[in-house]
Structures are given as C-alpha cells and as structure tokens.
Amino acid sequence: MLSFIATPDFPLASLEVGQHFYWEIGNLKVHGQVFLVSWFVIALLVIASILATRNIQRIPSGMQNFMEYALDFVRDLAKNQLGEKEYRPWVPFIGTLFLFIFVSNWSGALIPWKLIKLPEGELAAPTNDINTTVALALLVSLAYFYAGFSRKGLGYFAKYVQPTPILLPIAILEDFTKPLSLSFRLFGNILADELVVGVLVLLVPLFVPLPVMLLGLFTSAIQALVFATLAGAYIHEALEGHGDENEEH
Amino acid sequence: MVDPTVASASVLAAALSIGLASVGPGIGQGNASGQAVEGIARQPEAEGKIRGTLLLTLAFMESLTIYGLVIALVLLFANPFIG
Amino acid sequence: MFDFDATLPLMAVQFLLLMVILNAIFYKPLTKAIEERGDYIRRNQVEAQERLSKAETLAKQYEQDLAETRRQSQALITAAQADAQQIVAGKIAEAQEEARHQKEQTQKELDQQKQEAMRSLEQEVDSLSRQILDKILGARVA
Numbered sequence: 001m002l003s004f005i006a007t008p009d010f011p012l013a014s015l016e017v018g019q020h021f022y023w024e025i026g027n028l029k030v031h032g033q034v035f036l037v038s039w040f041v042i043a044l045l046v047i048a049s050i051l052a053t054r055n056i057q058r059i060p061s062g063m064q065n066f067m068e069y070a071l072d073f074v075r076d077l078a079k080n081q082l083g084e085k086e087y088r089p090w091v092p093f094i095g096t097l098f099l100f101i102f103v104s105n106w107s108g109a110l111i112p113w114k115l116i117k118l119p120e121g122e123l124a125a126p127t128n129d130i131n132t133t134v135a136l137a138l139l140v141s142l143a144y145f146y147a148g149f150s151r152k153g154l155g156y157f158a159k160y161v162q163p164t165p166i167l168l169p170i171a172i173l174e175d176f177t178k179p180l181s182l183s184f185r186l187f188g189n190i191l192a193d194e195l196v197v198g199v200l201v202l203l204v205p206l207f208v209p210l211p212v213m214l215l216g217l218f219t220s221a222i223q224a225l226v227f228a229t230l231a232g233a234y235i236h237e238a239l240e241g242h243g244d245e246n247e248e249h
Numbered sequence: 250m251v252d253p254t255v256a257s258a259s260v261l262a263a264a265l266s267i268g269l270a271s272v273g274p275g276i277g278q279g280n281a282s283g284q285a286v287e288g289i290a291r292q293p294e295a296e297g298k299i300r301g302t303l304l305l306t307l308a309f310m311e312s313l314t315i316y317g318l319v320i321a322l323v324l325l326f327a328n329p330f331i332g
Numbered sequence: 333m334f335d336f337d338a339t340l341p342l343m344a345v346q347f348l349l350l351m352v353i354l355n356a357i358f359y360k361p362l363t364k365a366i367e368e369r370g371d372y373i374r375r376n377q378v379e380a381q382e383r384l385s386k387a388e389t390l391a392k393q394y395e396q397d398l399a400e401t402r403r404q405s406q407a408l409i410t411a412a413q414a415d416a417q418q419i420v421a422g423k424i425a426e427a428q429e430e431a432r433h434q435k436e437q438t439q440k441e442l443d444q445q446k447q448e449a450m451r452s453l454e455q456e457v458d459s460l461s462r463q464i465l466d467k468i469l470g471a472r473v474a
Binding site for chain 2: 184
Binding site for chain 3: 020025028029030031034035038042045046049050052053056058060064067068071072075091092093095096099100126129130131132134135136138139
C-alpha cells in the first residue's frame with residue numbers, strides 16, 4: 001500500500017488511505033477506528049431517541065419535534081417507495097439505514113476526528129470503510145429476499161424466468177450487481193469526498209476547502225437518501241414481482 | 250521493488266479511468282438538468298417535485314463517475330499488480 | 333483498502349441491533365404519538381365541523397327571523413303610511429269640499445244681493461223713467 005503524502009509538521013492535513021487501526025478479537029481482525037466512530041453514531045442516535053421519547057407530549061417541542069420531523073421524513077421515504085399499504089413494517093429498516101448512514105456521513109465530515117490520535121489509521125466516517133457499506137448492502141439484499149419469500153414463498157423464483165427464461169442470467173446477475181453498486185456508490189462517494197477535502201486542505205489549509213466541504217455535506221446527505229431510496233425500491237420490486245415495476249435505478 | 254512499467258501503467262490507467270468515467274455522466278447530467286429546467290419553465294408549480302427527482306437522478310449518474318474513481322483509487326492505493 | 337475481515341459481519345450485527353433498539357425506543361413510540369395526535373386532530377376537527385355547521389344553521393335561522401321581522405315592520409310602516417295618506421287625502425278633500433261649499437254659498441249670496449240690487453235699481457229706473465215721462469208728457473197729457 002502506498003502511503004500518500006505525509007506532512008509531519010502539519011498533523012491536520014495528512015492523507016491516509018487503506019491504513020487501519022486493527023483490533024484482534026480471538027483470531028479475528030477488525031477495524032477499530034470504524035467501530036469507534038460507529039459506536040459514537042449509534043450512541044448519538046440512541047441518546048437523541050431517548051431524549052425525544054422520554055416525555056412524549058401531544059404538542060411536541062425541542063428534541064421530540066426534531067425527531068418527529070426525522071421520523072416523518074423516513075416514513076415518507078418508505079411510503080414513496082413501497083406504497084401506502086406495505087410501508088409500515090419496513091419503516092424501521094429503511095429509516096435506520098437512512099439515519100445511520102446520514103449521521104455517519106455527517107459525523108465524518110463535521111467532527112474534527114483528526115485531533116484524536118490513533119496509533120495507526122485515523123478516525124473518519126464509518127461509511128468510508130468498504131466493510132461497512134458492503135455489510136449494509138448485503139443486509140439490503142437479505143431484506144429484499146426476505147420480502148419476496150415471505151410474500152410469495154418459492155414462487156418468488158418465478159420472477160427470474162418471468163418474461164422469458166433467456167433473461168435468467170441477467171436476472172441472477174442483477175442480484176449481485178445490486179449490493180455491489182449500492183456499496184460501491186456509498187463507499188466511493190464518502191471516500192472521494194474525504195479525499196478531495198484532504199487534498200485541498202493539504203494544498204491550501206484555510207478557507208479554500210470550505211465550499212468543497214459544503215458540497216461534501218450535500219453529497220453525503222444525498223447518498224444516504226439514495227441508499228435508503230434504493231433499498232426501498234428493491235424491496236418494493238421483490239414484493240410486487242417483476243412485471244409491473246416502473247421504478248428506475 | 251516496484252516494476253516501473255507496472256507503476257507508470259497503473260498511474261496512467263488511474264487517470265484514464267476517472268477521466269473517461271466522468272465523460273458519460275457529464276453528458277447525462279447535462280441532459281437531465283436541461284430537461285429539468287425546461288420542465289420547470291413549462292410547469293413552474295411542479296418545481297419542488299422536479300428538483301427532488303433531478304437531485305436523485307444526478308446522484309445516480311454521479312455514482313458512475315464514482316465507480317471510475319474507486320478503480321483509480323484501487324490502482325493508486327491498493328494495486329493488486331504490485332507485489 | 334479492500335481488506336474484508338470480521339468488521340463486515342460485526343457491523344451487520346451491530347446495525348441489526350441498532351434497528352431493533354431504535355424500533356423499540358424511537359419508531360414505535362413516536363409513530364404511536366403521531367398517530368394519536370392525528371386521531372385527536374381528526375376528532376377535534378369533526379367536532380369543530382359539527383359545531384360550525386350548527387352555528388351556521390343558527391345564523392341562517394336568525395337571518396331568516398331578522399328578514400321576517402324586517403318585512404313585517406316594513407309592512408307595518410307601509411300600512412301606516414297608507415293610512416296617513418288616506419287620512420291626509422280625506423282631510424284635504426273635506427277641506428276642499430268645505431272651501432268649495434263656502435265659495436258657492438258666498439257666490440250665491442253675492443248673486444242674490446246682486447239680483448236684489450239689480451231689482452231695486454230697476455225699480456229706481458222704473459220710477460225715475462215714470463217721473464221723467466210724467467214730467468215730459470204730463471204737461472201735455474194734463
């Protein structure tokens with residue numbers, strides 16, 4: 001692995017790609033920095049939820065208001081993809097996908113993790129590690145298989161040969177490209193964002209990177225939205241069957 | 250030791266992959282944005298909906314470039330051809 | 333960069349755990365709260381709708397009553413006006429009648445006096461003419 005450019009005199013502006021803070025659990029290796037930040041994200045979400053639901057009132061205020069807005073947002077997202085009839089059981093999955101990815105992305109962009117020194121690697125958004133995004137994408141795959149099987153049983157496989165058996169290889173290939181494109185899209189966007197900001201900070205440490213950082217915030221939010229939307233679209237497709245889908249992706 | 254041929258080829262391939270991957274999505278994004286502006290001009294009351302859809306589709310097109318970027322990053326930082 | 337290891341399954345498990353936790357402490361209670369509020373608002377709205385329609389019927393009734401009263405008062409006024417008009421007309425006619433009557437009487441008296449005067453004048457003329465006649469012819473006749 002090439003280490004990019006190292007500037008020991010300016011610790012805020014160094015680029016490290018592909019270096020990890022390894023933890024050994026038994027004889028398994030895990031990326032410690034990913035887990036540290038993801039625990040932070042999870043703690044943030046759980047604390048916000050507890051604050052919001054500790055004292056539920058009819059007229060919401062403060063934290064409850066904010067979290068109700070978030071809930072409304074993810075409910076609308078799920079409703080738009082799955083339809084009024086089906087969306088309720090899937091709100092926790094799609095909503096947690098959105099919230100987790102969104103808070104992860106923004107925590108990577110907004111919190112100056114680089115001030116905290118790790119022996120190796122650096123703290124960043126959990127979503128810029130391919131393990132995280134592949135894990136989430138595989139969960140989406142499992143979710144839509146579960147949706148299809150629970151709805152149609154083994155008849156779910158009929159969709160592979162539905163219009164014509166000639167498309168069978170393509171239909172099977174689709175099941176592999178879906179998680180692949182989902183995970184690579186998220187991973188690439190977040191990593192690219194952090195790299196661009198890193199390179200700009202390396203070149204001009206003051207003010208110039210700000211617009212790119214803002215763009216990065218925007219992209220991060222959109223990518224979280226895209227991930228959740230696509231998860232909803234795939235689940236909807238599995239629920240409805242192959243013939244009558246008009247979803248674009 | 251890194252073979253200089255492999256190294257230079259990797260750098261060139263990385264540049265080409267991100268460069269070429271940005272051409273198609275660029276054209277596509279231009280088309281989509283143009284059509285969206287046309288749609289807004291024709292139907293200003295549908296602006297919110299059009300903008301939401303436009304952002305989503307732009308993100309999809311953008312991800313094509315990102316795939317190229319991922320390949321470029323692999324060639325630069327995790328090159329499988331360098332022992 | 334692409335080193336997959338135990339991070340992947342652990343992250344998946346962690347995510348599922350987060351989903352379960354959030355489902356218990358976030359989605360369920362807040363969804364319940366939102367739906368209860370929706371019910372409350374809907375119920376209140378129905379009630380308010382009812383009250384509004386009731387108020388509207390009441391207002392309509394009042395309006396009708398008001399119009400009725402106004403019409404009645406209008407009729408009353410018209411009747412009174414007509415009565416007054418009649419009285420005025422009667423009085424005027426009476427007065428006119430009286431005036432005419434008086435005028436006629438006066439005229440009659442005037443005529444009578446005139447006739448009387450005429451008659452006395454005629455008598456005078458007669459006596460005078462006889463005297464003249466006597467004076468002129470008397471000598472001759474006598």
